[in-house]
Amino acid sequence: MKLTTTQKAYLAGLIDGEGYIYFRRRSGDSKWWGGVQINITNKKIISTLLEWVGGGTPIWNKGSENKKWMPRYRWEIGAKDSEKLLNQIKRYMIIKKENAELYLKYRKTFKGRKYGRGVRVSSQVEKERFELVKQYREMMAKQTVRRGGYLDVTHGIL
Secondary structure, rough: OOOOOOHHHHHHHHHHEEEEEEEEOOOOOOEEEEEEEEEEHHHHHHHHHHHHOOOOOOOEOOOOOOOOOOOEEEEEEEEHHHHHHHHHHHOOOOOOHHHHHHHHHHHHHHOOOOOOOOOOOOOHHHHHHHHHHHHHHHHHOOOOOOOOHEEHHHOOHH
């Protein structure tokens, strides 16, 4: 993905304002993964993201329990693509720059290593990853709003 300076700045602003950088894991699983996601009510922005960056299949016109709310659209890219994108745009980020830098540190623990289901990593790497996820969770706890008595999982708290 080769982006112009204008595209990089636009994407940084969009992620700063409407997106989030996340770590997730399945319940009961010790392995974490991450990505970048944007939820927005403007379908044209999603089309532009797909054109510029690519990404997974967007969720179009996601239903809402409140008929007064506008339809919501979602764009998401996974770990490797997120790493490529964040490396290109982090210098333009303001609000979520620290999130991006921490996420990229986490991704560096995968460099030069095989990874996937069933692949074991050293206890040192496991500890490093755990500490980075812990730092990220602490940072997100300061940034995340409580909704209905629980922390909003979609914003990175697990």
